[in-house]
Amino acid sequence: VSLPNENAPTHADKLLGGLLVEGFDQESCRSRYQSAMYRRNAGRQPSQHLVSKLRSHEALQRRCGPGTAAYTNALEQLKSGKSVVSPECRYLVSISYRGLGNRIIAAASAFLYAVLTDRVFLVDPSNGMDELFCEPFPNTTWLLPPGFPLVSYQGFYLSTPERYGKMREDGVLRTGEINGSAAGDLPAFAYIHLDHNQTDADKLFFCDDDQRLMSSIQWLVMRTDGYIAPGLFLVRAFQSELDALFPERDAVFHHLGRYLFHPTNRVWGLITRYYDAHLARARRVVSIQVRVFPWQADSPELLEQIKTCTQSQKLLPAVLGEEDDGPPAAAPGGAAKPTAVLITSLKAWYYDKIKGAYWERATANGEVVVVDQPSHEEAQRYHVKSHERKAWAEVYLLSTADTLVTTAESTFGYVAQGLGGMRPWVLRMGMINTTVSWPCSRDVSMEPCYHVAPVYDCRRREDAGKIVPHVRHCEDWPTGLKLV
Ligand code: GDP
Incomplete structure (x- = not known):
């Protein structure tokens, strides 16, 4: 059994406000009653x-x-x-x-x-x-x-x-x-x-x-x-x-997702081992989902967008110039609690560059930043069990953070934001490699976007995104619909 997270909410309620029922065998599905211990956001x-x-x-x-x-x-x-x-x-x-x-x-x-x-x-x-x-x-x-x-x-x-x-x-x-x-x-x-x-x-x-x-x-x-x-x-x-x-x-998805989707023990092992090794002792955790396709070349523009987004929105500290040693360590000798950055991606390039940036340069505020990525599978593999388990573990790990950055249009990111109960900062470049002028924006809600939604009401008179106030078009997929 993993140690409870010392940063987790002390009121951690294993039944999630009654969403879950007591009485399941705990050993056959450890994640079911342990999830509250791993989520920073209650x-x-x-x-x-x-x-x-x-x-x-x-x-x-x-x-x-x-x-x-x-x-x-x-x-x-x-x-x-x-x-x-x-x-x-x-x-x-x-x-x-x-x-x-x-x-x-x-x-x-x-x-x-x-x-x-x-x-x-x-x-x-x-x-x-x-x-x-x-x-x-x-x-x-x-x-x-x-x-x-x-x-x-x-x-x-x-x-x-x-x-x-x-x-x-x-x-x-x-x-x-x-x-x-x-x-x-x-x-x-x-x-x-x-x-x-x-x-x-x-x-x-x-x-x-x-x-x-x-x-x-x-x-x-x-x-x-x-x-x-x-x-x-x-x-x-x-x-x-x-x-x-x-x-x-x-x-809506937040509750339904937490009710339905409990990782099986094999997947929970991937989640808890990574969590305990990399995230449990962090002062705060920032998750960044970098959704790229296997055939896409590594993109310096996307990397720049991630840096500008995380630094301008103050999600991560700015790095200083090469010559600047930064402020002295507030707690020398390894006592400082780091800010952990969890990156998920099919590629290792973005992670490698961001990790390098925080090692090679000092941060402006002296904050210690540790960057890691559980896997880089390179390709999307269907019907390969170990690949699917890693994907699920990574979605889940993204959802345990304090702060989430996602790639526009990605359902992988939607699940993480919904399970974690977080309104993400959405990288605008998205999966369709268009260059846009602003790096990211805060999503209007934590709900997934319904991409191929009905366009009109049933009498085909009204725009489906204008019928009721809480169903709107999505920012990342303008013809889609989203609960807000
Ligand atoms: P979407 O295509 O972004 O909407 O997300 P899906 O989850 O539906 O499909 C993408 C698939 O690619 C995933 O299910 C994984 O198999 C794989 N994949 C994409 N990004 C990642 C990642 O960051 N980590 C891992 N392990 N797999 C990924």
Whole structure:
């Protein structure tokens, strides 16, 4: 067991204000009850309504989830191809694909949809979802078990005949028709396609009439790699419940992420060993996420942007000229507590340069700065377990800091800011290598941006970023939507 962090809040509450339940086996998932000891920022308190809704949702998962008679019945119904008029339990299967950050924000927001619609949430276990995260629900499982009758569900895409948008376009499904008796004519499942190439008909998902229609379909299989939560806040039928669940609209992912995603012991080992070795004794920790692509050349402009951002915003001390020895050490003999800088990146070049700058030059205020980076994987590797574990450990480590600097547009950074409860300073260069005149700006909220969000309201009259005050366009992705 790792030593508690002496800088951690003394009121460290292992259940995070009731977000988590007591009673899980501690050894099988150490991170679950230890996370509060590693986060410098205590984070927000969940509403009482959210806490009780999660408890009742857990009960639903136990009553209807894998291994129950209700689940067996629902599978039979799925095989039959027809929906029942009032099924005992309804289900949402969430497909897992693309990078880790994408998978996490997608699963969190799909879970929110399941909670709002009283559906059992089952996550596709592929792409490491079974290996990276502990079970979030007590005495049941969130993993879709093997033997699911829709054998090719992971390959569902635009041409899948049961795609909801396609069935609406073809008139197979019509809104306003299903009152009671017609429900038996509905298909047993629909495939919700919310990938980047979704059609206008797929986007009807965010409309009230379509949500009413969908509520009569027992099984939904959803594909999204994005954070659909801002879109859910536009559905009128969900609004009063969302208001009660999240009186602080900027903390939706913060709570859902902390509730759902607990690193498994292997990953927790990576996190705690790094933390104890590099961060635990620091006076403060500044995390910097440098998202670059494997094929991009090392960029002196981006390096300059990181330096200007961190120094002009006073996140890190300025370095003096080569000839300037700086002020004498305030605590000679190694007694000074350093400021630790945690960098994550696929490349080592930025880390090497920043580390060098703080070794070769004195800081203006005498502050001791230690810079480190856990890994530099060079390439993005899919389906490689050790690579995925490092990525998850690094996202988590970023989230333990006092201060966070992220790269615009990156879901990897979004997860870190949300879990850590921090409004980051966003490096404007972003993943699309454009040069901009200002180095970074403070994000308006800690929420992830929903990149391929609906553009208009359901009647196609109003800009979706202007319908309700707490759903706005994102600064780093202007067509996207974000909770503020
Ligand atoms: P996004 O592409 O920035 O939105 O983030 P994703 O997490 O969805 O996908 C990027 C993938 O690249 C990650 O899941 C990792 O596999 C890899 N990757 C990117 N940056 C880093 C990093 O700083 N550290 C590690 N270990 N992996 C990274």
